[in-house]
Each structure stands twice: as C-alpha cells, then as structure tokens.
Amino acid sequence: MYLTREITYQAARTVAGQLKEHFSKLLTAAQERGDTELATEPHTQAIEAILDTAFWASLRHEEGRSPKISLAFLPPGQAEQPLLFAQRLPLLSTVLTKLAPGVERQGIHLGVWFEEDDFYVWGTTRNIPSLCLVVDVSEPGLLVVKHRRNDGYGKYANVAILKGDQVKLVDEEHSTLPDCPSMLTSLLGFTSPATWHSSVNVLIQLAVSMRAHRHGGTLLVVPSQTSQWKESIVHPISYTVSPAFNAMANLLKQEDERENNLTAWQAALRQEVESIAGLTAIDGATIISDSYELLAFGAKIGRPKGSNPVEEIFVTEPILGGEASVIHPSQNGGTRHLSAAQFVHDQRDAVALVASQDGRFTIFSWSPCEQMVQAHRIDALLL
Structure with missing residues (x-):
C-alpha cells in the first residue's frame, strides 16, 4: 500500500510510530x-x-467557532448502522471544519478510511469496534488519541495527548512512577468489568463531570465512621445537608437492579453524579462520605488548631517519561489546590478532588510510603 500525503504537523510524524506499535500490542x-x-x-x-x-482543522473556525470533532479509523462495514455519505469526502481540514457543527455532539464519530492512494471520510457512526483508533479534537491545537475499551462500557481509554508540538503518552501500566496507595493504578483501569462500579470509578465519573462544568471546584471524600474531618472545616458551613442525601449511596447498593436493568441503573447513577458534581461549581468545597452520601457544599477549608502548614507534596502524572517530584504545594496550583493539600495533610483518611477552570485536575491522597500528601495529576485521563 502506498498512500501519498504530505504531513506538515511535525508532532504527527514524531508519535505515529509509537502509536502504531501501541495499538498493535493491544490488538x-x-x-x-x-x-x-x-x-x-x-x-x-x-x-x-x-x-x-x-x-x-482545530486551528480553523466556522462561523466564529472552533471545531470539536471525533475521527474514527474504520471501514463502513465495521460500523453498526452507519450514516453513509452518497459521495465520499476527502480527508481535508476544510472538510472537517465544515462538518464540525453537525457532528460535535458526544458519541458521534466521523468515519475515516482509505482507498488506493488517499484517505476519505465516508460518514458518521455512534458504534465502533473495540480498540478502534479515535482522534478527538478537543480545542484549538489539542488532540486526544484514544480507543474504545474491550468491555465497551464507560469513557474511552486515552493513549496520547498532543498539544501543539508537545506530546504526552499515557503510561497505561503505570510502570514509571511510585504509587502508594495504588490510586493511579486503579484509575488507569477504572472501567474494567470488575471495577467499573467501584469507588474509584465513581470518583472518576465525578471528576469528568466536575471538569466539564469549567467553573473549577473541590470535592472532599471523608470517612463515614468518624467526624474528625469537621476540625478542618470552617463553621458554620454555608450549606449543610441534613439528613445526608443518600441517593447515590443507595444506587451503589442495588446489586439486583444493576444486574437486572443495567442501562436504567447506569442512567440513574449518571444523573446523581451530575447533580453532585454540579454543586462543586459553588464557591467552597462539596463534601461527601466514602459511602457517597452528600453531607455539605459551599464549605470553607481551614487548618485545625495546632496543625502545621503543609510544606511538601509528592506529584505524579501517568505519562511515559514523566518523573515524580516533591514540590511546595503553592507550585501545584492556586488557593483551591493548597487548601485541598492541607485538608488531606490533616485528614489522612480523606481524599480531595480539585478541578481548575483551565481543565487541570488533581486528586490528593495521603501516601503512607512517602509520608506526605500525594497529588495525582490526572488531566491526561479525563480529556
């Protein structure tokens, strides 16, 4: 096969070989x-x-808007109920920009295939086979390479992030960074059949929803067996929920409903996730228990009497070639990040999820191995 096409985006040339090898191993x-x-x-x-x-295409505009599109590499015969164009369209940035307004809804992919000496767009589909190469245009200059997971459920698995000339490859095996407790290892496989409804997966669903509202926010997950966490909260709390709101907690206990009517159960859980994540857009932290009962929102984090300020945090990111580093928490973000790090430093059985308005996302937890707060940068997993 010989396909003639001039490639002018240098990062594409840089990473294509690694991505081919990655998909080859997966398949x-x-x-x-x-x-x-x-x-x-x-x-x-x-x-x-x-x-x-x-x-x-991501750098172009149509009626003043940047395109948001998803491209899937597959022939029409591998798609289920595809929408086929009567005339194939050439794979050109101008074509993608024109099509973008009509295909930017979540779950719609433009199908790309090849014939003879070039590539073409054959139509759209919502259903693609497992491990299908997908390239999402998220914002100008930002591309996310991902694939549909084998089990078919949940968020697609991210493989690489390209932003301008910068390329980040996700370390799916998390082989290069220390991880104690094994938060990132769990996050990387969060939609496997055995764990998709687990506590880690619910946190990821909440993280995706928090990041999506773009207001920034903090979610504190506190132990239900103790009220010691209240020592790190300024009282009175703006919005206390009494009794605790347990709709999500009840859903997670419904084993029979999950097995008998999975689609309805998933929809109900998604609705509760959106509701709680939406509260994090309000100024202050939203607080839930580790059994997923909503306790409060709009809460202000404070340092307990006698507690020392957090001076160091251990930062990790699941990127190939990335290195863990120990930094002062002020280097990791603004006031929201600093207060979350302080909260976990004082309440070591708690977890804090922090979304920035710019899309950065960090999960703070206590590392008994490093004896300090560990900041898991998981932006690469949420795009």
Whole structure:
C-alpha cells in the first residue's frame, strides 16, 4: 500500500510510530485472549494523516467557532448502522471544519478510511469496534488519541495527548512512577468489568463531570465512621445537608437492579453524579462520605488548631517519561489546590478532588510510603 500525503504537523510524524506499535500490542493481546469484534490495526500513514488533518482543522473556525470533532479509523462495514455519505469526502481540514457543527455532539464519530492512494471520510457512526483508533479534537491545537475499551462500557481509554508540538503518552501500566496507595493504578483501569462500579470509578465519573462544568471546584471524600474531618472545616458551613442525601449511596447498593436493568441503573447513577458534581461549581468545597452520601457544599477549608502548614507534596502524572517530584504545594496550583493539600495533610483518611477552570485536575491522597500528601495529576485521563 502506498498512500501519498504530505504531513506538515511535525508532532504527527514524531508519535505515529509509537502509536502504531501501541495499538498493535493491544490488538494482538486481545486476539490471544479470544476477544472478538476488534478494530482493524491502524498503520503509520493513517495515524499521521488523521493527526495532521485534525490538527490543522482545530486551528480553523466556522462561523466564529472552533471545531470539536471525533475521527474514527474504520471501514463502513465495521460500523453498526452507519450514516453513509452518497459521495465520499476527502480527508481535508476544510472538510472537517465544515462538518464540525453537525457532528460535535458526544458519541458521534466521523468515519475515516482509505482507498488506493488517499484517505476519505465516508460518514458518521455512534458504534465502533473495540480498540478502534479515535482522534478527538478537543480545542484549538489539542488532540486526544484514544480507543474504545474491550468491555465497551464507560469513557474511552486515552493513549496520547498532543498539544501543539508537545506530546504526552499515557503510561497505561503505570510502570514509571511510585504509587502508594495504588490510586493511579486503579484509575488507569477504572472501567474494567470488575471495577467499573467501584469507588474509584465513581470518583472518576465525578471528576469528568466536575471538569466539564469549567467553573473549577473541590470535592472532599471523608470517612463515614468518624467526624474528625469537621476540625478542618470552617463553621458554620454555608450549606449543610441534613439528613445526608443518600441517593447515590443507595444506587451503589442495588446489586439486583444493576444486574437486572443495567442501562436504567447506569442512567440513574449518571444523573446523581451530575447533580453532585454540579454543586462543586459553588464557591467552597462539596463534601461527601466514602459511602457517597452528600453531607455539605459551599464549605470553607481551614487548618485545625495546632496543625502545621503543609510544606511538601509528592506529584505524579501517568505519562511515559514523566518523573515524580516533591514540590511546595503553592507550585501545584492556586488557593483551591493548597487548601485541598492541607485538608488531606490533616485528614489522612480523606481524599480531595480539585478541578481548575483551565481543565487541570488533581486528586490528593495521603501516601503512607512517602509520608506526605500525594497529588495525582490526572488531566491526561479525563480529556
């Protein structure tokens, strides 16, 4: 096969070979497990062409708006109930920009395939095979390479993030960074069949929703067996919930409903997640118990009497080549991040989720191995 296309986005050339190898390993492992309905392995030229076209399209505007689109590499025959164009469209940035307003809704992919010497867009689909290469245009100059997970449920797995000339490859095995407790290891596999409804997955669903509202916010997850966490909260709390609101907690206990009517149960859980995440947009922290009961929102974090200020935090990010670092918490973000780090420093059984308005997202937890607060930067997993 020889496809003629000039690639002018240098980052596409830089990362295409690594992405091809990554998808090849994923698909080979899936085949050896006996998985079926798998995607076609993407070749280097396809990855380069899709990234190059998507990048230049992201910098264009249609009626004053930047495009937000999702491109999936598959032939029409691998899509379920595809919407087919009568005439194939060339894979060009101008074409993608024109199509963007009509396909920017979540879950819609533009299908990309090739024939003879070039690539084309054949239509749209909502259903793609497992491990299918997907490239999302999230904002100008920002591309996210991902794939549909084997089990088919939940958020797609992110593989790489390209922003301008910067490339970050997600470390899916989390092999390069210390992780104690194993928060990031759990987060990287959060939609596997065994764990998708687990506590870690609910935190990720809340994180995705918090990040989406773009107001910034803090969510504190405190132990239900003790009220010691109240020592780190300024009283009176602006909005205390009494009795505790337990709709999400009750849903997570409904084993029978989850097994018998999974779709309805998922929809109900998603609704509760959106409700609680929405409260984090209000000034102050939202507080839930570790059994997912809503306790308060609009709360101000304070340092308990006799407590020392947090001086160091341990920062990790699940990126290949990334290194863990110890920094002063003020270097990690603004007041919201500093107060969350202080809260976890004083309340070591608690977890704090912090969203910035710029899209950064950090989960703070206490590391018994390092004996300090660990800040998990998980932006790369949420895009």
